Amino acid sequence: MQAPAISFLDVTRRYPQKGGSDVIALQDITLSVPQGAVTGIIGRSGAGKSTLLRMVNGLERPSAGQVMVNGRDVGAASGSELRAIRREVGMIFQHFNLLASRTVAENIALPLEIAGERNIAPRVAELIERVGLTAQTNRYPAELSGGQKQRVGIARALATGPKVLLSDEATSALDPDTTRQVLDLLARINRDLGLTILLITHEMAVVRDICSHVAVIEGGQIVEAGETYAVFSRPAHPTTRSFLKGVTGVTMPQFVAERLRDTPEGASEAVVQITFTGTHATDPMLARLTAERGVSVNILAGAIEEIGDQPFGSLIVGIPAERAEESRRFLEEHGLLTEVLGYVD
Numbered sequence: 001m002q003a004p005a006i007s008f009l010d011v012t013r014r015y016p017q018k019g020g021s022d023v024i025a026l027q028d029i030t031l032s033v034p035q036g037a038v039t040g041i042i043g044r045s046g047a048g049k050s051t052l053l054r055m056v057n058g059l060e061r062p063s064a065g066q067v068m069v070n071g072r073d074v075g076a077a078s079g080s081e082l083r084a085i086r087r088e089v090g091m092i093f094q095h096f097n098l099l100a101s102r103t104v105a106e107n108i109a110l111p112l113e114i115a116g117e118r119n120i121a122p123r124v125a126e127l128i129e130r131v132g133l134t135a136q137t138n139r140y141p142a143e144l145s146g147g148q149k150q151r152v153g154i155a156r157a158l159a160t161g162p163k164v165l166l167s168d169e170a171t172s173a174l175d176p177d178t179t180r181q182v183l184d185l186l187a188r189i190n191r192d193l194g195l196t197i198l199l200i201t202h203e204m205a206v207v208r209d210i211c212s213h214v215a216v217i218e219g220g221q222i223v224e225a226g227e228t229y230a231v232f233s234r235p236a237h238p239t240t241r242s243f244l245k246g247v248t249g250v251t252m253p254q255f256v257a258e259r260l261r262d263t264p265e266g267a268s269e270a271v272v273q274i275t276f277t278g279t280h281a282t283d284p285m286l287a288r289l290t291a292e293r294g295v296s297v298n299i300l301a302g303a304i305e306e307i308g309d310q311p312f313g314s315l316i317v318g319i320p321a322e323r324a325e326e327s328r329r330f331l332e333e334h335g336l337l338t339e340v341l342g343y344v345d
């Protein structure tokens with residue numbers, strides 16, 4: 001197996017407080033970020049996301065443990081070694097951090113100038129084309145939309161040819177359409193350049209849309225991590241479940257919600273949510289349930305999305321109450337996930 005692009009090994013970060021106990025921003029974090037993948041770290045405000053991200057380019061150092069980037073120990077690096085790591089790690093920001101007095105081209109050229117590169121113009125032109133800003137080459141940041149500013153940020157981060165791109169809430173200041181476009185651009189860059197992307201976000205929709213892997217952080221600890229489709233289909237931690245509310249799957253139709261109750265006594269149907277991922281998504285399991293077991297299934301709502309490159313389907317169905325348990329077992333045995341949401345008369 002390929003070595004991870006980034007590994008956090010038992011990383012703790014404490015901030016000493018004058019006259020008080022330390023703030024523990026991160027505690028015993030162990031996490032691998034796979035090469036060439038898009039990995040999302042999701043958490044609420046204050047969970048420790050920024051601290052974790054900033055360790056990858058040495059803006060923060062661990063109080064204990066190690067952060068390895070492409071086999072190099074960032075926490076122990078100094079001087080030229082740290083500069084070498086930083087050339088391999090680009091970063092984009094929520095508020096873009098562009099220089100107002102420089103044009104699009106001049107902002108993108110800046111890291112190349114700092115690195116002492118010559119013959120910068122062709123490289124800048126290529127980067128501008130990659131992010132779709134050729135018509136804006138000589139504009140100033142104040143003349144650009146938020147999405148265009150973030151494209152400049154992305155081109156600037158790519159200028160020195162990094163292997164890893166860090167994204168600090170890059171779409172949090174953008175509207176949903178612009179967010180979609182910027183995420184599409186990041187996904188394309190990940191594919192075309194094989195760049196590893198590590199992003200932090202507080203929105204599960206961002207994880208759903210571009211991350212193949214996800215880690216959920218709370219109170220400075222990773223509470224759940226794995227491939228996105230796996231975490232989405234079987235979220236184990238309550239925090240993950242609360243982040244997932246409304247982000248995937250189907251919403252219960254109003255006419256069902258109004259009649260739903262918790263107890264099965266005397267009910268005619270059980271209302272069951274069925275989730276299927278990967279290859280199971282296209283299996284005609286409901287048809288088989290009817291054909292093989294003679295159970296008639298009443299489809300109430302459904303949606304199929306793509307999560308982490310895998311089909312991810314959710315259905316809400318009505319199943320005759322007295323056959324519900326047997327039907328659930330049948331579906332689970334064939335790799336689908338089921339949950340009884342309630343009962344209707």
Ligand SMILES: Nc1ncnc2c1ncn2[C@@H]1O[C@H](COP(=O)(O)OP(=O)(O)OP(=O)(O)O)[C@@H](O)[C@H]1O
Nearest residue numbers: 015023024025043044045046047048049050051052
């Ligand atoms: N320099 C510092 N000194 C003291 N405490 C700090 C410092 N930086 C961060 N912290 C604390 O560490 C914890 C984690 O902060 P961090 O900024 O990493 O969280 P976050 O998840 O990125 O939050 P947000 O989304 O609000 O930026 C918080 O409790 C924060 O107050």
